Amino acid sequence: MSDQHAEVISIAEQRAARDARRTEVGDAARPRCDAATTQDRRCRNYAVVGDRCRVHAPPSDPGESGPGDDPVGPAPGAEGVVAPSDDGRPVRSDDERHAPAGGGDRPGAASGDRSGASSGDRSGAASEDREFAWAEQELADRGFGRAIDGLALLRRFADDHLVDRLRTATEVARRRLAGDYTIDEFGFDEDLTTSIMMPLLRPLHRSYWRVASHGAEHVPASGAGLVVANHAGTLPVDALITRLDLFDATGRHARELGADLVFRTPVVGPLARKTGATLASGDDADRLLEAGELVAVWPEGYKGLGKPWRDRYKLQRFGRGGFVATALRAQAPIVPTAIVGSEEIYPLLFDLRAVARLFGLPYFPVVAQALALPVLGPFALLPLPSRWIIEYGEPIHTAEYPVSTADDPMAVFDLTDRVRDRIQSMVHRNLMGRRSVFL
Amino acid sequence: MADGRRILITGIAGQLQALVVRALEQRGDVERLVGVDVREPPQPLASTRFVRADLRNPVIGHVLDEERIDTVLHLSTTTAPGASGGRARMKEHNVIGAMQLFAACQRAPTLRRIVLKSTTAVYGSEHTDPVSFREDTAPRTPPGQGFGKDAIEVETYLRAVDRQRDDLEVTILRFANLLGAQVDSTFLSLFSLPAVPMVLGFDPRLQFCHEHDAAEILARTATASHPGVFNVAGDGVLYLSQCIRLAGRVPAPIPAPLVSAAARSARRTRRVDIPADQLRFLRYGRVVDLERMHQQLGFHPTYSTRAAFEDFVTRRRLRGRVGPTVQRVVADATGR
Structure with missing residues (x-):
């Protein structure tokens, strides 16, 4: 009634x-x-x-x-x-x-x-x-x-x-x-992720960046899968948001593959592990896909994250294609994913190489917000509230290729390029479609 | 030899070794047990002959021949430099002792099997480590010092013997951190402090093996043929932070740059002995793959990692006051 x-x-x-x-x-x-x-x-x-x-x-x-x-x-x-x-x-x-x-x-x-x-x-x-x-x-x-x-x-x-x-x-x-929760061998603490971390991130996803997500039906509902996306934004915020978006759309935890710098860093390293990330190495990725997990990877790595403002939305080289070989070995579908809006959160103006080398960092960003520091103080360093679009594209079925393709570097490079082109065109299409950066 | 195994156990005065002896004495298929150590075993031995000798002593060779030993259980590798009188003496004992023992073994005609208690510390502990070590995974960064390095060298000597003698079966058991009411461990000294030290901003993944499971698997591999290398640990993984909460204790995070200084000063007070090589482990931890243990060895530990830890906390009376109080209040509030 x-x-x-x-x-x-x-x-x-x-x-x-x-x-x-x-x-x-x-x-x-x-x-x-x-x-x-x-x-x-x-x-x-x-x-x-x-x-x-x-x-x-x-x-x-x-x-x-x-x-x-x-x-x-x-x-x-x-x-x-x-x-x-x-x-x-x-x-x-x-x-x-x-x-x-x-x-x-x-x-x-x-x-x-x-x-x-x-x-x-x-x-x-x-x-x-x-x-x-x-x-x-x-x-x-x-x-x-x-x-x-x-x-x-x-x-x-x-x-x-x-x-x-x-x-x-x-x-x-x-x-x-009370310590009354279980973690898996990767150190993934599902309780912490779903009951503490994700509720904290959800307002950012819903209200701050107002993420519009399309094509979640392309993500495999069960079994192994590899989500491959573009990486941008100076800080790897796009990984967190995509992760949450995937969970809300499909109910699956995407396990991120992170750079070793992440796991070396205090606080950040253990937190990344606890929320399901693991080292981007063949061993770990194979193990995750073998276990039928959904894996998310950002193959551009630092080159994508720390690229200057003038190169926004230009996809960088996709590593050495290790992720494709991994997917081929596990016969897991690759879901190309385009993230639009993450480029604008921290427009990177300069990269202070010398400082970066001093601290052993891949880049040392000077973001546009830094100009507002004298006026706004620390509030200036908040990311900009751009409007985001996340699109999951049609999966590329690696099961069509024989497993031995993983050992054929030429075929792996070809497939890597195909994934990259697909993501680049998805990024362009979504860029054309959006009204403005912030609205 | 047809009646049963004739077994030599090294380092018999140790606590874990006592459990192994008890497990072996209860088995029907063991004909003779001989224990070797420099110290007298604290507990009386029922049917075991005790030989007071250092492993570097040639008397070992005579015992092997005289007793027609067919199985050697090498358990005397020590982990703590403090207890064995400094790092140099520990190395002497661990590495040179094992070398001499294996040299004697190579010459013993009746010998058919060597079982070595090793450690998962041979894999090292680094942030670039794979999430879980298989037995054949090469360590990314092998441990450069301490117990882990000793263990690697001992394993190397044993492999050399294995190559020399085709009729010899070699079993290497790599144990995760042992916990229990009997055995001493780094975790005992860590958890016996008022607040449990951690490295600030790090949280190692840990696996534990309960002492009873360890004794059980050692007794089993000593009496049956299981050649190969095996990781041994309880199922499941715990974070150190989770351990502290399970024990109801309070963490004491120490900033990374101060950790080794803190460990040094703690060592001087003689209350806590955390070897320098363990400090790395307290940052990144280590998890090993147990598939081979389950599949090939057919061994399923009674205690999971968590059960082993909780049993350890209960038996050693390490449960803190803070945790239970907080838990009781919250439990009351949530209506449990």
């Missing part, structure tokens, strides 16, 4: 509904009383008994309300908010959020029943009693968790996602603090 009615509830309506409930009058949408007042105006009370309000009703029969018909659904305490599942883990908030909207959360909602006008009052009260009973039971069962249970109670009456979020957050915090 709630699907058909919009669930926009004004405060006044809610208040009316609550008042109505207090006076044992059912729903806001229910017919009004038929009687006339002493001033000959229509009575504005709701109809309770037949078509009369309580004031104008003839003396009523107390046993009128039907016993079974409960318009607000089963008492939610049964499988409710905080009930831990069998394995002891509290029910995840997602499940709760998708619980039937017509449930006990909103006894006075506009979506209530019009037909059961006369019977709604009493069972509404019964349900409320049941809720209080549930609340007391819960309070009696728990020792310490009262504060949070109080919030659960609040959610029951206020219908707020806040409590959901809080509950999820505490559960995540518990798992993290």
Whole structure:
């Protein structure tokens, strides 16, 4: 029923509904009383008994309300908010959020029943009693968790996602603090990635860079696959965003192949490992594809990341084509992917080679934002909010080639060039299609 | 020889070795057990003959002949320089001792099998490492010092013997970090500190092998034919940070440039002995491939890496107070 009615509830309506409930009058949408007042105006009370309000009703029969018909659904305490599942883990908030909207959360909602006008009052009260009973039971069962249970109670009456979020957050915090999570041999910590890192990145993806993603259906839904994309933007932000985009579109974790500098760097290295990246070497890539994982690779590497502004959207050399040989060995489809917009986040004006050499870095960028440093201070160094397009192209099926092709350098170079050309043309097409860099 | 194996165990006074002896004594297919060490074993030996000797002593050769030994279990490679009286003496003991032992083995006519307890430290530990080492993966950067280097040299000598004698079966077991109630380890000294030291900004991936699993596999390879090199560890991988949380302890991150100085000063207090070669390991960790162990050896450890670690924490009473308190509060809050 709630699907058909919009669930926009004004405060006044809610208040009316609550008042109505207090006076044992059912729903806001229910017919009004038929009687006339002493001033000959229509009575504005709701109809309770037949078509009369309580004031104008003839003396009523107390046993009128039907016993079974409960318009607000089963008492939610049964499988409710905080009930831990069998394995002891509290029910995840997602499940709760998708619980039937017509449930006990909103006894006075506009979506209530019009037909059961006369019977709604009493069972509404019964349900409320049941809720209080549930609340007391819960309070009696728990020792310490009262504060949070109080919030659960609040959610029951206020219908707020806040409590959901809080509950999820505490559960995540518990798992993290207790070390109660598993990692795979690559060091991929799925719990950390999906419950902490990705929620942090999602606002960037949705709101800051407003990523439009096309063609996710080309990414294999299961089994090995190799996503190959262009690399740009001075900092490898495009890898993080593409990764999140792929996860949201397909539900698969793309395992990135990173440069060894990443894994040598404190903080960044372990974090990259924990979010599923591994060293861009034949061994690791073979192992991932053998295990049927989706692998993402940015074969331009530093040459793509640290290319000057005038070379934007010009794809650089694709390494030595190691990724193609890997895909050929594993017979995994290659998904060429174009990322547009990442070039503009940090326009690289100069590359200070000498400084880079001093610190052992592949390049030392001076980005356009640096000019605004005196004015804006550190805020100047935020990436620019360009609008992004990510397009996953038609896969190139390496299964068409014999496995021995991987050992034929000429064939590998050819295929590498094909992938590169495909991505370059996809980049151009998307560049032509966009209105402006930022809008 | 038809009745059962006649086994010589080196370094019998050690804690792991005691477990191996017990496992072997319980087996029916072992006819004779001879233990060699410079120290008296702390626990009484039931049916095992003890020979007090250094491996560099020629008496080893006589024992091999006299007892008609057919299997040598070489377990006496030590890992900690502190306990063996300095790095130079440790090297002397590990490398020269093994060299002399294998030289005697090469001449022993009755000998059919040598089992060597080695370590996964032979793969080194670097950021360029493959994610998981197979037995035939060449280390990207072989360890330049310490125990790992010793282990590589010992393995090389053993291979030389293997090449000289065709009738000899050689088994090399490369163990990940051993944990348990008996054996001492770097992790014991790390976790016995009030806060567990880490290298700031690094989090090594670790694999552990429980001492009972280690004793079991050593006893098994000593009594049956499994030639080859095998990695041995529990299934699964843990981060050091995760270990600290599982133990309910607090990490003490030390900035990378200060780590070796901190380790040196800690060594001087004689409470914590973290060899210099282990510091690299505390940055990048190491994971080895266990496929060969499962497939060819048919050995499935009872303890996973995590179970081994939790057992170790429980038995050694290393569980911290901070963790359980935080966990209890959060658990109460989430209604668990």
